[in-house]
Structure formats: C-alpha cells, structure tokens
Amino acid sequence: MDNNNLNPTSSILIIGAGTWGCSTALHLARRGYTNVKVLDPHPVPSPIAAGNDLNKIMEHKELKESNTDAQSIAYAACTRAALVGWTTDPVFMPYFHETGFIVAGDTPALIQLIQEAEIDQSQGDFEFLGSAGDFQRTMPPGVLTGEFPGWKGWVNRSGAGWIQAAKAMVSVYKEAQRLGVSFLTGPLQGNVKSLVYEDGDVIGALTQDGTTHYAQQTILTAGAGSDRLLDFKKQLRPTAWTLGHIQLTPEEAQKYRNLPVLYNVTKGFLIEPDEDNHELKICDEHPGYCNFVVDPDHQGEIRSVPFAKMQIPLEAEGRARGFLRDTMPHLADRPFSFARICWDTDTIDRAFLIDRHPEHASLVVAVGGSRLGAMQMPSMGGFIADALEGKPQREVKDVFRWRPEIAVNRDWWSTQNRIGGPDKLMNFQDLKDDEWTKIA
Structure with missing residues (x-):
C-alpha cells in the first residue's frame, strides 16, 4: 500500500513513543486520522528516550542571506515551524522558556568561527560578551562567579532558550490520547521484536508477547533502536552524550530562575534548575x-x-566540572545527584532521515535526530505526516530523503565535524568498570 490509498480510517502503526513518535501521533490525530496505534517497550516518557530529559536547548536563527546550503535551509524551516509551535500551541507553550542563549568559545580561532557561522545581527538580538564581567552580568549576582578564562561570546535573547522536554512529551502524549490515539507500552505488548513483511512490503510489527499488529501504514520512529529493526544500509550510527545533575537548595534554585542557556562550543553547557527537584543540569561537550x-x-x-x-x-564528569570551574566554581565540587548517558542517532551528514522506504511501499522512516531533534517536537510530527501523505515540503524533501549511497564507505569513527573533549569519537568499550561514576 502507498500513500495514494491513504484515508482518514487507514490503520497506521507508529513504532516508538519518543519525541518524534508522540509528535507524529498528535499531528496525525489533528489531521483527522482515526486509527493510529503507537508501540513502545516503555511508558511515556521512556527512560531511554533522548527526549526524556529535564530540559533541552531551543534556538532558532534565520539564515544569513548569503547561505544557500540546502541542509541549512531545511533545518531553518524545521526550527522556524517548531518555534511557532512552542509559542502558539497550548500543548507546547507552557514548556518553552524564552530566556535567551549564550554561545561562547575560549580560543581566538573558536571565537572567530562562532562569529562567522552563528552571529548575524540582522537576524537576532545579539550582544557581545568580551569579559568575565560581561558574562556574569547576563545572570543574577552570585550565579556566575567564574573568571571565564579566554572566553568571549554573544547572548541572543529572542527566539531562544530552553524547553522542559519530558513534560512537553507527556503533554503531547496525553493530547494524542485524548484525540483517540492508542498507545500500547510495556516489555511484552509494546516491545517490537521485528517488522512483519508480506510480498516485500511491511504489513505491521510483531511484539514480544507474540502479537502481530497489522497496519496499512507503518512509521518507524524508534530513535537509536531503529537500526535493530531495519537495515538502514549504514545510514544510522547510535551515538551517546553525557549529562549530570547537581542538587541545589530551594533558595539557590529561586535565584537561578530564568537564566539564559550558557553554551561553550568545546566545553559544555548548562540550563537553569528544574522547578520540581531543583537540579541543575550540566553537559560536557564532545563528539x-x-x-x-x-x-x-x-x-x-x-x-x-x-x-x-x-x-x-x-572522564565526562571531569570535563563537566572543568566547565563549572570556568563559570560556577562555587558548584564545581558539589556531588552529582544524577547522571546518565543519552543516546541519539547520527546520519552520515547529520540531516534528518524522513522518507517513505524505497523498497517497502507502506513503510515510512523518521529517524536520525543527530542531536538536533528534541527541539523540533512541536513540528516534527507534521513533517513526518507530510512524508506519509506523499507531500513533503520543498525545503526538506531532498535533504531528508533515503540516501544510502552517501554511507557506502562510512567511517564509523568520524567526529561528524563535532568538537570538544578529546576532539575524537570515544568508545564505551574502552572503559573499565571503575571508570564510571557511582551515583546512588
């Protein structure tokens, strides 16, 4: 079956109830599809979903007029649509905090790179930060106490800030449920073992409890687990990043409200503490x-x-604490209250992969967040629904297409042009058991 036979009562199966799966379910329900089912081995929000996080960065920048790169144009179209959702859609609005975004470097080469690639005064409210005092004044007194050695950067206060990622995902899930979407979760009934094929086409999925869930259309949005269910011909590489939380007192958390995101392109970033548990999230930066x-x-x-x-x-904890020593040395030695690795999936060019499968007419793939997918939550389901309906937007159609030809000789060790830490991709297999944190 292809999209020509799609109608409001068509049975649609979504595999994966993470950020993109929930968003897709919501958009399909809003478009009038009445027979949508979502499978996931975990309840929403899944403990292994990249979007199940206290917070994520949200930043939209319009392109410089001179930028004609197709991938940049596609990404700008996505974030533009996402920002509309974060600022106008009641499902998402409570979870977007437009507090601003600071981008910085600490070497002359990095600072020049940021200025050339990121800063366009005609497209944002940018203010140059050239000293430790400049950085410190972006936040209330006593929050940034570091010397910011060598740091220079810019703060943008419009169209940027952070999102309450897990809470937003739950909001999407509840609204999709209210509109009639069925969610089956759990290690048996929601855990997809394999896709089910007939005459070369995908006709559904088999779950761990032995049930075959038949569908006229299947959408694969299983994140880093997608590569286990379908041969992507080297287009996907599961890649993980690292995060930690530091516990603040209620009094400290109150002082740390409404902070701009602080991001150093090689050292890491932090986002203000969450309102429930008063935990400050810190991430080190690396490939x-x-x-x-x-x-x-x-x-x-x-x-x-x-x-x-x-x-x-x-080693990741050490890098995160180094970032704190530059910015918040008063917190640099405080114990972590929580930590985890966070998986995402890299395409070879870091562009999303959203397309109907060329060999399986009833299968749409929507994968490859490449560390840029969570902020797209309000709009991404719309782009995926467009692919299902066979009418992808012009800006994204070619960029997000199925493209195994560029991955034939893929270097699994590529840094994907990312920097920070040791400036190389790292392997968990190289770590010994005593080289991990032991946070209770």
Missing part, C-alpha cells in the same frame, strides 16, 4: 561515545549498539 561491539543483527559487523546506563564516564 560523542559509541558502543562498538560485534553485532549479530548485522552479519557480525562491528557496530555501535545502544544500552541504558544511569551513570557516566568519570
């Missing part, structure tokens, strides 16, 4: 970790296979 093992699902190739872990490497 990512993979878990390279012999993968029986790919003919014994060495591939990155994701796993869940509520700890991070000690």
Whole structure:
C-alpha cells in the first residue's frame, strides 16, 4: 500500500513513543486520522528516550542571506515551524522558556568561527560578551562567579532558550490520547521484536508477547533502536552524550530562575534548575561515545549498539566540572545527584532521515535526530505526516530523503565535524568498570 490509498480510517502503526513518535501521533490525530496505534517497550516518557530529559536547548536563527546550503535551509524551516509551535500551541507553550542563549568559545580561532557561522545581527538580538564581567552580568549576582578564562561570546535573547522536554512529551502524549490515539507500552505488548513483511512490503510489527499488529501504514520512529529493526544500509550510527545533575537548595534554585542557556562550543553547557527537584543540569561537550561491539543483527559487523546506563564516564564528569570551574566554581565540587548517558542517532551528514522506504511501499522512516531533534517536537510530527501523505515540503524533501549511497564507505569513527573533549569519537568499550561514576 502507498500513500495514494491513504484515508482518514487507514490503520497506521507508529513504532516508538519518543519525541518524534508522540509528535507524529498528535499531528496525525489533528489531521483527522482515526486509527493510529503507537508501540513502545516503555511508558511515556521512556527512560531511554533522548527526549526524556529535564530540559533541552531551543534556538532558532534565520539564515544569513548569503547561505544557500540546502541542509541549512531545511533545518531553518524545521526550527522556524517548531518555534511557532512552542509559542502558539497550548500543548507546547507552557514548556518553552524564552530566556535567551549564550554561545561562547575560549580560543581566538573558536571565537572567530562562532562569529562567522552563528552571529548575524540582522537576524537576532545579539550582544557581545568580551569579559568575565560581561558574562556574569547576563545572570543574577552570585550565579556566575567564574573568571571565564579566554572566553568571549554573544547572548541572543529572542527566539531562544530552553524547553522542559519530558513534560512537553507527556503533554503531547496525553493530547494524542485524548484525540483517540492508542498507545500500547510495556516489555511484552509494546516491545517490537521485528517488522512483519508480506510480498516485500511491511504489513505491521510483531511484539514480544507474540502479537502481530497489522497496519496499512507503518512509521518507524524508534530513535537509536531503529537500526535493530531495519537495515538502514549504514545510514544510522547510535551515538551517546553525557549529562549530570547537581542538587541545589530551594533558595539557590529561586535565584537561578530564568537564566539564559550558557553554551561553550568545546566545553559544555548548562540550563537553569528544574522547578520540581531543583537540579541543575550540566553537559560536557564532545563528539560523542559509541558502543562498538560485534553485532549479530548485522552479519557480525562491528557496530555501535545502544544500552541504558544511569551513570557516566568519570572522564565526562571531569570535563563537566572543568566547565563549572570556568563559570560556577562555587558548584564545581558539589556531588552529582544524577547522571546518565543519552543516546541519539547520527546520519552520515547529520540531516534528518524522513522518507517513505524505497523498497517497502507502506513503510515510512523518521529517524536520525543527530542531536538536533528534541527541539523540533512541536513540528516534527507534521513533517513526518507530510512524508506519509506523499507531500513533503520543498525545503526538506531532498535533504531528508533515503540516501544510502552517501554511507557506502562510512567511517564509523568520524567526529561528524563535532568538537570538544578529546576532539575524537570515544568508545564505551574502552572503559573499565571503575571508570564510571557511582551515583546512588
């Protein structure tokens, strides 16, 4: 079956109830589809979903007029649509905090790179930060106490800030449910073992409890787990990043309200503490970790296979504390109250992969967040629904297409042009058991 036979009563199966899966369910329900089912091994928000997080960065910048790069145009179209959702849609509005965004570097080369690539005074409210005092004045007294050695940057206070990612995902899930979407979750009834095929087409999915869920259309939005269910011909690489929380007192948390996101392109970033538990999230910056093992699902190739872990490497904790010593030294030695690795999926060019499968007419793939997907939550389901209906927007159609030809000789160790930390991709397999945090 292809999109020509699609109608409001068509049975549609979504595999994966993360950020993109929930968004897709909502958009389909809003477009009048009445027979939508979502499968996931975990309840929403899944503990292993990249979007199940206290907060994520949200930043939209219009392109410089001189930028004609197709991928940049596609990404700008996505974030523009997402910002509309964050600022006008009641499902999302409570979870967007337009507090501003600080981008900085600490070497002359990095500072020049940021200025050339990121800063366009005609497209934002940018203010230059050239000293420690300038950085400190972007936040209430006593929040930023560091010396910011070598740092220079810019603060943009419009169209940027952060989102309450997990709460937004739950909001989307509840609204999709209210509109009639069925969610089946759990290690048996929601855990997809395999896609089900007939005559070369996908006709549904088999779950761990032995049930076959038949569907006229299937949408695969399983994030880092998608590569386990379909041969993506090396287009996907599960890659992980690291985060930690520091517990603040209620009094400290109150002082740290409405802070702009602080991001150093090689050292890390922080976002203000959450309102419920008063935890400050800090991330170190690096090209990512993979878990390279012999993968029986790919003919014994060495591939990155994701796993869940509520700890991070000690080296990542050290990098995060180095970032704090530059910015908030009064917190640099405070114990972490929580930590985890956070998986995403890189395409080879870091552009999303949203397309109807060329060999399986009833399958749409929507994967490859490439660390840029969570902020797209309000609009991403719309782009995926467009692909299902066979009418992708012009700006994204070619950029987000199925493109295995560029991945034939893929270098799994590529940094994907990311920087920070050791400036190389790291492998969890190189770590010993005593080289991880042990946070209770």
